[in-house]
Amino acid sequence: MKRTAQARWTGALKAGQGHVSSESGVLAESPYSFPTRFEDKQGTNPEELIGAAHASCYAMALAMMLGQADLSPDFIDVDAAVTLDQTEGGFAITRIHLDVRASVPGASEADFLDAAQTAKTGCPISKALKPAITLNAQLV
Known part of the structure; x- marks a missing residue:
């Protein structure tokens, strides 16, 4: 599986601007500067x-x-x-x-926290990132 995104930057750093798009079309020429x-x-x-990629990946990993x-x-x-x-x-x-x-429903605090920690290290985006990743997980 391979996913793609594209970015284009024009101009100098402070005066320039960029646009980012994704294969899915969710991002379509979204501006950044x-x-x-x-x-x-x-x-x-x-x-x-x-942050969006990590949050969504982690949520799926925890569900798994x-x-x-x-x-x-x-x-x-x-x-x-x-x-x-x-x-x-x-x-x-430096950190996330x-x-x-x-x-x-039916989860004990210990089982939930164990799953939360396992998801933190097992999430593909967590694996791709090098900064220290901290976590605060609450079962409600």
Whole structure:
């Protein structure tokens, strides 16, 4: 399986702009720029896209882990906070924090937390990312 996305940047870093698209069409010429990345202006940015990819991948991985324990979640909500810091070598994603809330009928706290941790390390996006990934998981 292979998925694709495309990006085009035009102009200098601060005055330029880019557009990003995805094979599925969910992203279609979505704008991004220096201000949307570093100045909190409206628009997307690479860190937001990584956060969305990680949150959605993790939710599916957790559903799989719960299913292997014969548990079916009513819902799994995942917020991913991607931190971009300036380091000695330039900017770098230094950590990603996953905040998870789930309703899983019949799950014990211990079983849920075990599945949550297993999903954190087993999620393909987690495997692809190098920063420390932290997790806060709540069974509700």
